[in-house]
Amino acid sequence: MLKIAICDDDLGFTGSLENLVLEESQSMGVRVNTDVFSDGKTLLKSIQSGERYGLIFIDIEMEQIDGISAARKIRETDHSVLFIYISGYDKYLKELFEVEPFRFLSKPLDKEKFRRYFKEACHRIGETEVFYQFKFNKKIQKVPLKDIVYFESRNRVVHI
Numbered sequence: 001m002l003k004i005a006i007c008d009d010d011l012g013f014t015g016s017l018e019n020l021v022l023e024e025s026q027s028m029g030v031r032v033n034t035d036v037f038s039d040g041k042t043l044l045k046s047i048q049s050g051e052r053y054g055l056i057f058i059d060i061e062m063e064q065i066d067g068i069s070a071a072r073k074i075r076e077t078d079h080s081v082l083f084i085y086i087s088g089y090d091k092y093l094k095e096l097f098e099v100e101p102f103r104f105l106s107k108p109l110d111k112e113k114f115r116r117y118f119k120e121a122c123h124r125i126g127e128t129e130v131f132y133q134f135k136f137n138k139k140i141q142k143v144p145l146k147d148i149v150y151f152e153s154r155n156r157v158v159h160i
Contacts (some may be wrong), residue, residue, distance in 0.1 A: 002030055002125060003052060007037040007067065008059040008086065013107070014038070017057060017086070020111065024118050039063050040070030047074055050140040052133070053081055054125045060087040060096075068092065071099035082121050132160070 004021060008014045014036045025032040035051070037043040041064040047053070056074070058067040065073075071083055085096060088107040096104065102124070103117040131142040143160060152159045 002032045002054050002122065004032050004034045005037060005043055005046070005053045005056040005058075006034060007040060007043045007056065007062070007070070009038050009062045010059070011038060017109070020109075020114060021057075021118065024115055025122075028119065028122060030122055040065030040067060044070055044073055047078070050135075050138065052078065052140055052142065055082045055084065055102075055121050057084050057086055060085060060089060060092050068095055068099060071101075075099055082124060084117055084121065 002025070006014050006017055006021070008017070018034050018036055021032060021034055035046065035053075037046070039062045040058075043056075043058075044065065056071075058071065060067040067085060067087075074081060082102040083099065084103045084105060085101050086105045086107060086109070090104075090106065093104065102121055105113060105117065132145055132148060133140060133142050135141070148160055
């Protein structure tokens with residue numbers, strides 16, 4: 001299951017983008033779970049509470065925390081998440097390179113480009129490392145499977 005976050009302050013746009021994601025994922029046979037956020041602050045709160053996303057569609061200019069600042073904070077703990085920026089402004093393109101975006105889409109949305117970028121993102125996520133995910137101290141942790149030698153259970157506690 002691919003976890004996707006959509007973060008934009010235009011609620012009409014987030015609804016149509018979520019529909020596009022669901023349509024395209026269904027046509028590709030990819031199971032997705034989407035969460036929609038209206039600003040970078042609530043997205044960060046969700047991630048800090050343990051939520052993990054494989055793909056984040058994010059606007060640049062938003063209230064409270066902009067998309068670039070939010071991505072910087074996310075990159076501190078998660079280097080594998082893919083960011084697809086969606087904005088009506090391309091004046092921030094140089095700044096975007098600091099947070100390693102996967103792609104950039106202009107508003108209004110070109111549906112063909114969206115489909116192509118979404119397929120590329122799903123392909124990239126599918127070929128990246130596989131993780132063992134578990135909860136520890138109420139936070140979700142991820143360990144690359146290649147780093148796990150064995151699991152050991154002692155006194156109802158599992159050691160990796």
